[in-house]
Amino acid sequence: MQSQPRKTTKKIIKKQSMPVPDSLKPMNGAEILIKCLENFGVEYIWGLSGGAAIPIFDALVGSKIKLILVRHEQGATHIADGYARATGKPGVVLVTSGPGATNTVTGVMTAHMDSVPMIVLTGQTISPMLGKDAFQESDIFGITMPIVKHSYLVKKTNDIPRILKEAWHICNTGRPGPVLIDLPKDITSAPFTGKSLDPEMDLPGYKVKTTCPKSDIIKMAKMFSGSKRPLLLIGHGAVLSRASKEVMELARKLRAPITNTLLGKGAFPETDPLSLGMLGMHGTAYANKALTRCDLICSVGSRWDDRINGDNSKFCLGAKKLHIDVDPAEIGKIVQPDATCVGDAKEIVGELVKHVKPLDTKEWLEELDFYRKEYPLRINDKNGLTAQRVISDLYEVTKGSAYVTTDVGQHQMWAAQFYLSNEGNKWLSSGGAGTMGFGFPAAVGAQFGCPKDLVVAIVGDGGFQMTFFELSTVTIHKLPVKIVVIDNKYLGMVRQWQELFFDNRLSGVDLEGNPDFVLLAKAYGIKGIRIDKVEDCRNKLQEAIDYAGPVLVHAEVIKVDNVFPMIPAGKSAYDMIIEAPTQKLEKPSGST
Amino acid sequence: MMNKNNNVHTVSVFVANKPGVLVRCAQVFARRGYNIDSLVVSTGVDPKFSRMTITATGDPQTLDQIIKQTSKLVDVLHCVEHTGQDSVDREYAMIKVSYSSTATRNSIKKFIKSRAHVITEDSGTVIIGQAGTSEELDLFEGEFKKKFNVIEIVRSGKLVMAIGKAST
Numbered sequence: 001m002q003s004q005p006r007k008t009t010k011k012i013i014k015k016q017s018m019p020v021p022d023s024l025k026p027m028n029g030a031e032i033l034i035k036c037l038e039n040f041g042v043e044y045i046w047g048l049s050g051g052a053a054i055p056i057f058d059a060l061v062g063s064k065i066k067l068i069l070v071r072h073e074q075g076a077t078h079i080a081d082g083y084a085r086a087t088g089k090p091g092v093v094l095v096t097s098g099p100g101a102t103n104t105v106t107g108v109m110t111a112h113m114d115s116v117p118m119i120v121l122t123g124q125t126i127s128p129m130l131g132k133d134a135f136q137e138s139d140i141f142g143i144t145m146p147i148v149k150h151s152y153l154v155k156k157t158n159d160i161p162r163i164l165k166e167a168w169h170i171c172n173t174g175r176p177g178p179v180l181i182d183l184p185k186d187i188t189s190a191p192f193t194g195k196s197l198d199p200e201m202d203l204p205g206y207k208v209k210t211t212c213p214k215s216d217i218i219k220m221a222k223m224f225s226g227s228k229r230p231l232l233l234i235g236h237g238a239v240l241s242r243a244s245k246e247v248m249e250l251a252r253k254l255r256a257p258i259t260n261t262l263l264g265k266g267a268f269p270e271t272d273p274l275s276l277g278m279l280g281m282h283g284t285a286y287a288n289k290a291l292t293r294c295d296l297i298c299s300v301g302s303r304w305d306d307r308i309n310g311d312n313s314k315f316c317l318g319a320k321k322l323h324i325d326v327d328p329a330e331i332g333k334i335v336q337p338d339a340t341c342v343g344d345a346k347e348i349v350g351e352l353v354k355h356v357k358p359l360d361t362k363e364w365l366e367e368l369d370f371y372r373k374e375y376p377l378r379i380n381d382k383n384g385l386t387a388q389r390v391i392s393d394l395y396e397v398t399k400g401s402a403y404v405t406t407d408v409g410q411h412q413m414w415a416a417q418f419y420l421s422n423e424g425n426k427w428l429s430s431g432g433a434g435t436m437g438f439g440f441p442a443a444v445g446a447q448f449g450c451p452k453d454l455v456v457a458i459v460g461d462g463g464f465q466m467t468f469f470e471l472s473t474v475t476i477h478k479l480p481v482k483i484v485v486i487d488n489k490y491l492g493m494v495r496q497w498q499e500l501f502f503d504n505r506l507s508g509v510d511l512e513g514n515p516d517f518v519l520l521a522k523a524y525g526i527k528g529i530r531i532d533k534v535e536d537c538r539n540k541l542q543e544a545i546d547y548a549g550p551v552l553v554h555a556e557v558i559k560v561d562n563v564f565p566m567i568p569a570g571k572s573a574y575d576m577i578i579e580a581p582t583q584k585l586e587k588p589s590g591s592t
Numbered sequence: 593m594m595n596k597n598n599n600v601h602t603v604s605v606f607v608a609n610k611p612g613v614l615v616r617c618a619q620v621f622a623r624r625g626y627n628i629d630s631l632v633v634s635t636g637v638d639p640k641f642s643r644m645t646i647t648a649t650g651d652p653q654t655l656d657q658i659i660k661q662t663s664k665l666v667d668v669l670h671c672v673e674h675t676g677q678d679s680v681d682r683e684y685a686m687i688k689v690s691y692s693s694t695a696t697r698n699s700i701k702k703f704i705k706s707r708a709h710v711i712t713e714d715s716g717t718v719i720i721g722q723a724g725t726s727e728e729l730d731l732f733e734g735e736f737k738k739k740f741n742v743i744e745i746v747r748s749g750k751l752v753m754a755i756g757k758a759s760t
Contacts, residue, residue: 150667151612153612170666205608207664328664
């Protein structure tokens with residue numbers, strides 16, 4: 001603190017410069033950047049510091065935005081992703097140049113594949129050193145080009161507000177996706193001399209089509225008339241556009257059954273009698289039977305992924321195919337539809353409801369009920385504790401109300417089958433990318449976004465070990481996340497394929513050396529609970545859910561178990577395997 | 593253009609003149625196994641925009657995806673295929689040929705007649721220039737290579753422009 005100058009030292013005062021109030025100080029690029037993000041209402045930035053990003057981290061000191069220091073940049077991206085999926089608001093990531101930037105690549109790709117809004121800010125070497133192999137220089141702008149919705153390499157400090165405004169707009173409109181902004185250190189350090197923090201955007205090529213011509217909607221509505229066996233296919237687009245209410249009205253009015261993709265879970269309540277649950281490779285038998293029998297299928301925000309269609313030449317043979325999507329590039333990519341509506345799902349379905357007439361689907365629903373009773377999902381406790389038992393009990397203990405995240409593999413499919421979802425934004429799973437290690441950090445992000453809600457990460461022993469270092473983030477921020485590690489000591493899905501299609505020649509799937517996950521949790525100051533018996537399962541899960549803080553549940557399940565039903569890759573729903581086959585299967589021709 | 597080969601396509605892309613836009617467009621083609629045969633980029637009437645003419649080889653089914661995915665890029669204003677009915681195209685070629693005798697030099701000049709023109713001559717070489725459709729250039733080049741000692745060929749790549757008031 002400076003002492004008050006006395007009157008007699010007038011001369012000296014004149015020489016000393018008075019401290020300039022903060023409001024009058026010229027702001028540098030980094031400070032302007034943070035100011036813009038504050039103006040957007042950004043609550044959190046997840047990041048990891050480094051030399052080229054220091055000016056930006058400096059600008060965060062005293063900011064309204066809470067900086068969360070993660071332990072690995074991949075963790076930051078999945079946390080931001082989980083936050084965005086749970087809240088609908090873009091997640092913001094801040095990392096340094098070089099390896100800091102490249103460590104975000106998997107997370108950016110994951111967000112891109114699943115259309116999740118995200119802003120990734122990467123520090124970069126100073127502009128004069130670009131392309132000269134400077135320390136920690138990587139061409140992240142070039143590396144990430146195919147996996148972003150858009151990206152920027154900032155060349156002028158005064159461009160920062162415009163670029164931020166554009167990035168925010170792009171990532172969160174139309175089909176959402178990640179936007180990366182590469183920020184050379186000299187650009188963030190230089191004074192900002194621009195006039196406005198809210199300049200005009202310069203995006204002459206960016207087309208967001210949300211309003212679909214009414215004539216297209218009426219044409220589609222007419223397609224429904226006369227259908228005896230309609231099927232609605234609900235994808236992630238319905239979740240992203242918050243179209244649940246409209247989808248429900250459509251299903252009710254048409255009296256049409258609904259099936260959902262992995263990421264479409266919850267857009268229509270899976271507990272509703274009209275819901276057939278998830279379809280596709282490991283979907284329910286009755287959903288896949290519906291695919292083989294329907295005379296009309298209408299996709300709302302699904303991209304006819306190969307996990308759904310399998311052999312496209314045999315997909316819904318003879319059925320009319322209708323496609324609603326916000327992205328014109330999805331039309332005709334996989335399926336040639338008989339009618340299309342391009343635009344926002346909520347608006348289109350809302351309008352479509354007005355033009356369709358109720359259908360006579362009594363026989364169709366009875367037929368599907370028959371399949372439902374004939375081929376239910378089963379849990380078999382006779383060999384010991386299974387993942388299905390753990391997930392099913394978790395569903396009951398939490399009354400199906402939790403935000404659920406998953407990794408990728410068998411546990412993910414069982415979670416999709418047994419943890420029914422009634423709200424679209426409560427199911428967070430890496431669908432398109434199939435990123436192991438996604439589940440736990442995504443749950444951390446969901447918990448940041450929804451601090452009062454119950455968030456459960458259902459993860460595999462393989463995936464969890466890829467990103468478990470964010471346990472420290474959980475501890476530091478006292479996030480009451482519940483982590484359920486389904487530990488079968490295998491990379492189970494690959495083992496299943498090797499058993500079924502490769503003569504059980506196990507290769508690269510044995511996770512020997514797994515840690516004691518309860519002790520691992522303890523090392524981070526987190527309560528650990530072990531479950532290894534069917535009879536203890538429910539009570540111990542209840543204990544975990546009732547505990548106020550974070551808990552890691554180590555569920556040791558039987559090692560060898562397979563996910564059924566199954567449509568081998570490249571086959572069609574007609575080739576569905578409902579229960580363990582007794583004969584050797586031919587090697588799948590489809591991708592992965 | 594009316595290509596004999598159904599797998600050769602001429603695509604015009606109108607883009608905002610921003611860093612990286614060329615790579616973004618090229619990646620859309622490359623990722624789907626399309627080989628770009630020629631690529632011409634030039635500034636538009638308004639220097640904020642550029643126009644690309646891309647000639648590429650690949651199956652027609654994939655082209656529809658490529659056009660849609662290119663159109664989707666944030667910096668792309670529009671992307672269309674030109675099939676020749678609605679547009680005209682031209683290309684320019686420079687051919688360097690060497691000769692050892694005055695007789696050969698004279699027969700080169702006689703051969704090109706009105707089809708091409710001499711740009712410059714130096715040290716027993718002549719550079720000739722020719723403008724025309726790509727097919728005309730192909731034909732001339734084929735004949736010329738058979739008769740003379742061609743050292744280098746540089747071609748501009750195909751330029752395309754929509755006829756009438758339609759946008760290229």
